[in-house]
Amino acid sequence: METKMWKVDNIVDNLLTYPQIVEAADCLKQNEVVALPTETVYGLGGNAESDEAVAKIFEAKGRPGDNPLIIHIANLDQLTDFVQEVTESAQQLMDAFWPGPLTLILTKKSGKLSGVATAGLSTVAIRMPNHPIALAVIAASGLPIAAPSANLSGQPSPTTAEHVWHDLNGRIAGIIDGGATGVGVESTVVDCTGEIPIILRPGGITREQLELVVGEVAADPALTDPNAAPKSPGMKYRHYAPNAPLYLVDGEVCDIQRLVNEKRAAGKKVAVMTTEENRLAYDADVVLACGRRGELETVAEALYDTLRTFNEQEIDVIYGEVFPETxxxxxxxxxxTKASGFPVIVL
Structure with missing residues (x-):
């Protein structure tokens, strides 16, 4: 399959009639899949009403079929077609954060969405992205768009069109290049079907921000208990991983350097993932700074690009610093921790 690359300026006027947007929307209407930028990461979009289109998403990504997809909409009118009830907490969160990096789990209205997209569940994950290109493509297609991250399953999520091209060239109909994304990590997923909203996946909207709007917010036990079964799209399997083993280390620079020295003495090519504050403190084969520790938003923005950059270096092992969980x-x-797959090394 030939994969087209459409370059679109995300600040151009009248995006709905922009030729590349129209062509991409037409592909979606024909049940092809198209990668498009959002404010979080690039998504791999397909018609959420079509089993055929959704199957192409799973096939292109190599994603397990029991992993539900997030449905993207361009306006609130679309909700009534797919959702049985908008709870009070859901309405409050939509008013506060949509469009934006927030996905809400709501009770599904049967009959219209592909059962493949929702993995046969009675609920549906929906969000309205805060990106002009994504909104324009969805609106131009007139469809709800199922869109997981536009990468091969298990690989770091893509934050540029080049990342998507590397993973999916020849596997999908096209890629809309709208430049680098902003937030850098996926949307926060919140289950709003119960009395208390529950965070199923942390993301671009923090728990503190949510609680300012709706009060008490709980967290899925699977976020901290490796033996609990996760409920969120994209959280059941290992994800985001670079090619080399990644070990997270909770320790001082000297502790991490000692681990680096041990591996290099054994003939291994060793990398360190740090931040700008410590970039010059390490002696390793490759040292990459992932944003600034004093501004964690920059770490989130650079995270996946940094993990992908390690893949270009033929590294044997990566040691990474940990970050405060606030x-x-x-x-x-x-x-x-999903990218590592190993327990954090505490020194």
């Missing part, structure tokens, strides 16, 4: 740091550590 604010967006919760999402950062969630993604890093």
């Amino acid at each position: 604010g967006v740091g919760v999402a950062i550590m969630n993604r890093l």
Whole structure:
């Protein structure tokens, strides 16, 4: 399959009639899949009403079929087609954070959405992205768009069109290049079907921000208990991983350097993932700074690009610093522990 690359300026006027947007929307109407930028990461979009289109998403990504997809909409009118009830907490969160990096789990109205997209569940995950290109494509297609991250399953999520091209060229109909994304980690997923909203996946909207709007917010036990079964799209399997083993280390620079020295003495090519504050403190084969520790938003923005950059270096092992689990740091550590797959080394 030939994969087209459409370059679109996200500040251009009249995006709905922009030729590349129209062409991409037409592909979606024909049940093809198209990668598009959102404010979080690039998504791999397909018609959420079509089993055929959704199957192409799973096939292109190599994603397990029991992993439900998030449905993206361009306006609130679309909700009534797919959702049985908008709870009070859901309405409050939509008013506060939509469009934006927040996905809400609501009770599904049967009959219209592909059962493949929702993995046969009675609920549906829905969000309205805060990106002009994504909103324009969805609106131009007139469809709800199922869109997981536009990467091969298990790989770091894509934050540029080049990342998508690397993973999916020849596997999908097209890629809309709208530049680098902003938030850098996926949306926060909140289950609003019960009395108390429950965070199923931390992301671009923090727990503190949510609680300012709706009061008490709980967290899925699976976020901290490895033996609990996760409920959120994208959280059942290992994700975000670089090619080399990644070990997270809770320790001082000298502690991490000692581990680096031991591996290098054994003939291994060793990398360190740190931040700008410590970038010059390490002696390793590769040292990459992932944002600034004093501004965790920059770490989130650079996280996946940094993990992908390690893949270009033929590294044997990566040691990574840990981050405080407050604010967006919760999402950062969630993604890093999923990427690592190993217990944090505490020194």
